[in-house]
Amino acid sequence: MATEQAPAQRAEQKRTGLVGTLIKLPFTLLWILILSILTSIVIEWVGIYFGWFSQTGSEHARETMVSELGYLDSQFTRSLLVSSPVQFAQTFVDTTYQWLFVKTGIAGWVEYGADEVGWAGTFKTYLQAAMFVTLMTMTRCVILILTSPLFLLAAVVGFTDGLVSRDLRRFGAGRESAFIYHHAKRLVTPIFLTGWLIYLSLPFSIHPNLFLLPCALLFGLMIAVATSSFKKYL
Template sequence: MLTFLGILVAVWIVDWTIVFKVWPDGIDRLRSILAADLARGRALAAWQGGVPGVVTETANSLYAIVFRFTGIHDMGMRFAEGAAHSIPDTIVRNTYLANIEGIEVAMIGTQLLGVRIATLALLAPILVLIYIVAGADGLTQRAIRRASGGRESASLYHRAKHLQVALMATGLLICLFWPGSVDVRWIGLPLAATLAILTRLQWAYYKKHL
């Protein structure tokens, strides 16, 4: 939970920095990125034979957890009505309105994070399948090499294993934190190919006897 909260806050910080300091069109560009990534995610879900709505539902659910359950969404709706408020409410309203653009960026960024999490989840079965196939091929090569009197290599095994973790973490961070529009297929396909090579290498040089 704390890890996820850390990721969410880090995403907000990246979005705030890019929107207010880098992009001339600011929040409008972030909205267009959300729309583009959502369209790609829904298309990927449909291509896999799934339900495109799962991407939208994930984004909306994450938004609801962060902003609806905490009352921030309802607070904004109430303040937008312009009705008379008590003095404490007026202070809160003025503070809210003074930071409304930052709050809106956080809201859009949260939905964008939900879209990307759902899209990455769609790639998970493919990556698992590749890992299983490559691992089986690597173990087969190990058995052949052992039968021929070849050596295992603990060094290659551990290097391949650690590189897989680093590769997956890097790909995940790029997908979640990249401030521009992300087509996960352009990240997922090279990631899958490299994962297959490293997985095969890992299990082909597995040192211990199974």
């Protein structure tokens, strides 16, 4: 009786695990966004304190934010998700700025007496840098949203290629490796989430394609490896 119930229990656990993962995914992405903003702010503040940047004060953060917005204007003129990506990005960033900094009074306080000296002026410089970094990260978040079909396409191609390789191995009496399957399966989600975390936290401007294309390629490759090494018979 116990052996008959075991497969049903394992199937139920798999379904529960899949549903739980889908439910936790939005909260995981939100956590990554918050962690990326905090990490970027800390890096920017440390860079200002130790003079890592050629620009003074919060100018480095402002120029990075402007560069990220420039990528949207020049590279993301069309999208599968929205009709006007640039307008969508501007609305998204402006809404974030209004709710986080204007309605809370932070923007007005920073702009008032911006030429102050002493600890008050220094504090306002760091706070202004944090504002620019937050808007820069939100801009990159929009870029990730607009390029999400790229990761979906990589997943579909990797899954399809993996199924073909699995069938060739199945009908060709090839050997299967549980070691490769389990390790490739474990790497799929970390590659996806870690790639987003690193991209959102970078303290300098980078073209999205230089980072997202290799990340999507590696993401699809891990799905292909995991699918192709799946056991022959269910």
